[in-house]
Amino acid sequence: MSQLKSLYDELQRAFYSRPSDLKKCGTLLAQLKIGLIEAGLLLPQGDLNLTDLAVARDILEIGAFWSIRTRDVPSFDRYFSQLQTFYTDYASSLPPSKREFPIRGLNLIRLLTQNRIADFHTTLESLPLPADAIADNPYISHPVNLERWLMEGSYSKVWNAREEAPAEEYKFFVDSLMGTIRNEIASCEEAAYESLPLKDAATLLFFTNQSELLKFAQERGWQVNLSASTITFARKGEEKIEIPKQKLIAASLAYARELEQIV
Template identity: 35%
Template sequence: MVSLSELTNALKQAVDNSNYSACEQLLPSIKLELIKNNLLVPDLQKSLVDESYFQDLCVSRSITECACICSINLEQFDRFKQFFTLLRPYYFNDINPKLNHSNNKNKLISLYLLDLLSQGDVTTYHEELEFFSKKLNNIEEDEYCSYPIKVEKWLMEGSYQKVKDILAVGGDKEEFKFFSEILLNQIREEIALNTELAYKTLSLSTAKALLFLNTEKQMEQFALDQGWRIEKGVIVFDQNGSQQEDVEIGDTVKGNQDNTHKIISQVLGYAVNLETIV
């Protein structure tokens, strides 16, 4: 029978090699072994008097962190939250503070906050941020935790270019890319909804700037996915209601950054209420 130590080594090797399907196959057996050894839910009092058990708990914490990373890379976000819940007794206990320290702690907290934002759970996000702020020093200056804090702040302010820029940077930070893509896509969907309600027509170039897309070809595909018509480089919205024409589509709007920002400010007033953003 394979020991917990051997399973743990195999799990870490799989994570190091980004072999997340192998991680997923290993986790059920590892979880069973943790339960057998009273390690899945830590006995914090015992960890104070039993050094061997304390070391086993450190291994258990590392395993659970690997499980979090695996779940995100497999885009199993519900499982990620379940594993993060198992980490809370390690990260935030007052009985044995030595268990609180981990190199992965702030990174996983940041990913957890991003997950809440990407799911639109703004209430829980603020509750958790308040809790973490009491447990961590200078959370707003931390390399990882400052990331979701800035994202939420700029979303609330309607600073969409800043959001887009920081999401692009976050996309280079391993697992952060998954939440960056979700948040940016959700922002695009909300912008699209407000745009089609506000305008009868809009040039592809202006729409591309509004939706933070890189090329007009991407904009065309997005428009088709939304069910919008495209006629000679112009998006035609078929919705009823108070709409306006895109002024001098071919001449005035194209390449005019000030006019683009004006349209953005008109269309994206929903930022006043953060809960309608994501």
């Protein structure tokens, strides 16, 4: 435990430095997780020293935030899964963690970015928080509002929510949501228009500068005319669907004969 304590102190210094030393944090977290496994604290069971449990929880919480800052969502999933034991089985034994609801909120937004709406609602209902207290918790109300706006199609509110994020890490997932939203809007534009002025396309797609729009247009295969300041959308060939006329007529006649017999 003395070696773990030394590594833990080093992790805190690296994480709380401005800016955070993310590379060093990653190295220290890997060493600390091995130490937690050897000490029986990564997946704790039974009666353990509460101070050691609190330190283990803190290490995993730092790991969860580190994962988001390094844009490693699978790593965040693993840290969140490991934290569930601390948040549920030892909730009555350990003092509350100030990071618990920020991490739970991040998990809710992660489910939204993966379009796992059913899991989102199941997770929301299982939170250790009364329904009437959700609006007062900024870390939970933020993803709840995002989900409602997505269902309403109020994409401008989702975009504005980025600046209202209760923690910097939330912006990563909001940006992921905006990527999904942009692709949906782009598909609608391709179906509805042959071309659009660059300025209008940028507004519809929530781009703040032209270079971002041009990069997106290139990815979608759109033709950009900078001199005319227009975008021409790539038109997909219309699919020809062959209607089985003879089969439909035969089925209709057979259905009519059966009706006559019933009558």
